[in-house]
Amino acid sequence: MNVQLYSRLLVVFLTNTVWTRNIRPMYDQPDTYDWSFYSFECPQECFCPPSFPNALYCDSKELKEIPAIPARIWYLYLQNNLIETVTGKSFVNATQLKWINLNNNKITSNGIEKGVFGNLKNLLYLFLENNELEEVPAPLPLSLEQLRLARNKIATIPAGVFNNMENLTALDLHQNKLLDSTLSSDTFQGLNSLMLLNIAQNSLTKMPPTPPANVIQLFLDNNSIEAIPENYFDATLKLIFLRLNNNKLTDKGLPSKIFNISSLLDLQLSYNELTKIPSINVHLEHLYLDNNRIDSINGTQICPVPIPGDHVYERNLPRLRYLRLDGNEIKPPIPFDLMLCFRLLHAVVI
Ligand SMILES: *[C@@H]1O[C@H](CO)[C@@H](O)[C@H](O)[C@H]1NC(C)=O
Ligand SMILES: *[C@@H]1O[C@H](CO)[C@@H](O)[C@H](O)[C@H]1NC(C)=O
Ligand SMILES: *[C@@H]1O[C@H](CO)[C@@H](O)[C@H](O)[C@H]1NC(C)=O
Ligand SMILES: *[C@@H]1O[C@H](CO)[C@@H](O)[C@H](O)[C@H]1NC(C)=O
Numbered sequence: 001m002n003v004q005l006y007s008r009l010l011v012v013f014l015t016n017t018v019w020t021r022n023i024r025p026m027y028d029q030p031d032t033y034d035w036s037f038y039s040f041e042c043p044q045e046c047f048c049p050p051s052f053p054n055a056l057y058c059d060s061k062e063l064k065e066i067p068a069i070p071a072r073i074w075y076l077y078l079q080n081n082l083i084e085t086v087t088g089k090s091f092v093n094a095t096q097l098k099w100i101n102l103n104n105n106k107i108t109s110n111g112i113e114k115g116v117f118g119n120l121k122n123l124l125y126l127f128l129e130n131n132e133l134e135e136v137p138a139p140l141p142l143s144l145e146q147l148r149l150a151r152n153k154i155a156t157i158p159a160g161v162f163n164n165m166e167n168l169t170a171l172d173l174h175q176n177k178l179l180d181s182t183l184s185s186d187t188f189q190g191l192n193s194l195m196l197l198n199i200a201q202n203s204l205t206k207m208p209p210t211p212p213a214n215v216i217q218l219f220l221d222n223n224s225i226e227a228i229p230e231n232y233f234d235a236t237l238k239l240i241f242l243r244l245n246n247n248k249l250t251d252k253g254l255p256s257k258i259f260n261i262s263s264l265l266d267l268q269l270s271y272n273e274l275t276k277i278p279s280i281n282v283h284l285e286h287l288y289l290d291n292n293r294i295d296s297i298n299g300t301q302i303c304p305v306p307i308p309g310d311h312v313y314e315r316n317l318p319r320l321r322y323l324r325l326d327g328n329e330i331k332p333p334i335p336f337d338l339m340l341c342f343r344l345l346h347a348v349v350i
């Protein structure tokens with residue numbers, strides 16, 4: 001298959017993954033279900049759809065506490081309430097839980113009873129976005145596939161809390177209070193399935209410890225990162241999306257071949273302090289460099305291959321299709337050698 005088509009399909013596939021999974025309960029019912037075994041109790045504050053006996057909807061009800069969750073429940077919706085505490089007594093019978101959505105509540109770290117999540121051995125998704133957590137709850141079940149902790153006040157990650165979550169694919173910690181010192185070299189150790197790591201909008205001044213090898217999306221926007229260490233991306237062989245917008249990157253902070261990452265398709269470096277266009281890999285498709293301090297472009301210098309002649313096959317051309325350079329100090333016109341190099345460019349914003 002043509003490389004270009006393949007990578008487009010991959011992007012479409014990736015952006016759809018989470019969404020597709022979210023609608024799973026519509027179709028996902030136990031195969032062999034012995035209904036007589038379970039009672040159909042339903043907490044009075046909640047809605048128990050008869051056609052969906054594994055789901056419990058207790059969202060947007062101004063609840064201050066979590067009701068007792070019946071044993072049959074797999075999918076638990078508690079978002080948009082006023083819940084402050086999570087205690088074991090709500091979950092004593094709910095050992096089959098797979099998803100818990102507790103987004104948009106008022107849960108504090110002190111309000112979480114020790115071990116309450118760790119006991120849920122079948123839990124796959126835990127959503128605790130937009131609460132008042134100051135640390136990552138621990139312990140957590142090793143079965144987790146998605147852990148979403150964005151928009152809290154997290155400044156502490158207990159040692160080893162994520163280690164060996166072998167099925168975790170998404171870890172979202174954006175908009176918290178993480179410092180360089182919060183992250184240690186083994187924080188992400190053993191996350192062999194991790195594809196999305198979002199640490200945007202924290203207080204990092206350095207790149208985090210090397211992400212696990214299978215990460216596809218690494219988001220670090222809105223920190224204060226000044227530099228990227230030499231060889232930082234050597235082990236991340238699957239990285240496709242890298243976002244470092246709104247940081248403090250300078251030319252000096254970027255080793256010369258740092259973005260020569262052959263898997264990378266989308267590189268975002270808007271709102272930094274760059275004066276030069278960094279060198280890129282021939283496969284890169286989208287490059288965002290707007291709102292830096294770049295004052296000139298030399299198409300010959302930034303071309304990842306020698307300027308292609310007229311008879312080069314399309315498949316051998318640099319793949320760049322979208323380039324943003326607005327908010328810099330570049331004066332039109334766009335240099336001709338830029339167009340000669342990047343023949344597949346659809347748009348240059350200057
Ligand atoms: C747990 O299940 C048992 C047996 O069905 C029941 O008696 C008890 O009230 C339940 N506890 C909670 C907190 O739901
Ligand atoms: C990870 O997923 C596999 C396949 O579904 C499963 O067999 C394994 O037990 C899971 N690992 C953990 C720690 O739950
Ligand atoms: C970063 O901060 C800017 C300005 O405060 C804001 O507009 C943008 O949405 C933020 N982006 C992310 C990804 O946090
Ligand atoms: C980028 O890396 C490739 C190998 O992945 C290498 O062939 C190429 O010369 C490198 N380009 C630059 C500009 O270093």
Ligand SMILES: *[C@@H]1O[C@H](CO)[C@@H](O)[C@H](O)[C@H]1NC(C)=O
Pocket residue numbers: 298299300301
């Ligand atoms: C661009 O760079 C090339 C190679 O370094 C050089 O030969 C050329 O003169 C430069 N072009 C301009 C317009 O400065």
